[in-house]
Amino acid sequence: MDPHLLRTYVAVARLASFSDAARELGYTQSAVSQHVAALEADLGLPLLTRRPVAPTPAGERLLEHAGALLLRLDAARADLDRFAAAPRATLNVAASPLALHPRALAALPATGVTLRALPRDRVPAAVATGEADAGLVDGIAAPSDPLRLPDIAPLAATRVAEEPLAVVLPATHPLAGRTGVRLDDLVDARWLDAPAAGVPLGELRAVHGGPAGRGFRTALRYEGTDTRTLAALAADGHGLALLPLPAAGGVPGAAAVPLVAPRLVHRTELLLAAGARREAAGPVAEFSRRLRS
Known part of the structure; x- marks a missing residue:
């Protein structure tokens, strides 16, 4: 599961809008739609309804995991960044x-x-x-x-x-x-x-x-x-x-x-x-x- 695709999906689900997620993430709306479609293809399940934009039951279940997964990835990156970081004053x-x-x-x-x-x-x-x-x-x-x-x-x-x-x-x-x-x-x-x-x-x-x-x-x-x-x-x-x-x-x-x-x-x-x-x-x-x- 690509974390970049997962972050995009979480933003769309939270904002209930592809266009608002695109503005927040700095992507085009087309790129956001492609990210969500790629994640759905990877998992073999529909994650969002489009009109209105809302998580499906499978999408709701993914959201239960997504926060912890993304937070753990951010923590791992921060931990490794400390090896190369200069001492702070x-x-x-x-x-x-x-x-x-x-x-x-x-x-x-x-x-x-x-x-x-x-x-x-x-x-x-x-x-x-x-x-x-x-x-x-x-x-x-x-x-x-x-x-x-x-x-x-x-x-x-x-x-x-x-x-x-x-x-x-x-x-x-x-x-x-x-x-x-x-x-x-x-x-x-x-x-x-x-x-x-x-x-x-x-x-x-x-x-x-x-x-x-x-x-x-x-x-x-x-x-x-x-x-x-x-x-x-x-x-x-x-x-x-x-x-x-x-x-x-x-x-x-x-x-x-x-x-x-x-x-x-x-x-x-x-x-x-x-x-x-x-x-x-x-x-x-x-x-x-x-x-x-």
Whole structure:
């Protein structure tokens, strides 16, 4: 399967248009049509209907594979490019918002750094494909357990920090005075859905292991990255939030009650690509050494 043909097919399916895909890819519309036809001939299956432009059942199944296949190819190219690349004097770090731990920030070089906030699921791909030199990613896990990362490419993951978790709720809430709270007691509560600023509700449902779609109802969705805004929304009664304990306090009107069951921590990890591990010097190696020390 030719990856160039596959990329063209993915663009057409995503944009639902041969002409729009041609403009995006810099091809003629005729070339795009030929690419799709060649891929269909190679696989022996129709992948797209033409009027309207939409994936066939076989095309939908191919799309399920295409993202991972193309990402893996991009990661392989980036990894090999590192062999020939000259040492860099700058550092490009991709980080999920809650992964910006004080220890990680203190380890950054004084100059020459670009720090970009990305969604959690994009950080490993950014490092694997060379979009970022290093990544900081966070998630919830059992104490001392590594985060579950997608199998994109060889990545070296190093623990940066593990912190206790706390449920943030109004100071007037009946549970506010407790010394600890169980997740099972909050399944039917109303929650803030804040995938970037807090622990995603999908992770809570997965940890709880209850029936699909049950519990942890969304009261309000917050698409920002500021944890203090999220805590303030919880303080005002818009829903509960789960945050690392150090980030959960200090907001007027909010109470942070430690999560005691199940035993979970908020974990932050440093991600480096295989090529970065081979570098003995430079800002990537220095950043890694300072985090490990």
